[in-house]
Amino acid sequence: LLPASLTAGLLYDTVSSDAPFYFGAIMALAATVLMFAFIILSKKNKQTLIESK
Numbered sequence: 001l002l003p004a005s006l007t008a009g010l011l012y013d014t015v016s017s018d019a020p021f022y023f024g025a026i027m028a029l030a031a032t033v034l035m036f037a038f039i040i041l042s043k044k045n046k047q048t049l050i051e052s053k
Contacts (some may be wrong), residue, residue, distance in 0.1 A: 008020035008024075
């Protein structure tokens with residue numbers, strides 16, 4: 001939690017008051033994309049394992 005607060009404060013002070021919110025939105029979008037990619041890849045790997053048996 002502390003690194004997030006420090007990053008938000010740094011962005012707020014050096015860039016703009018909107019920057020922490022944009023950064024948070026971008027990180028949430030990146031996490032969503034990575035989560036779906038992980039789910040798709042794990043399903044493909046599971047299906048490959050089932051087919052190889």
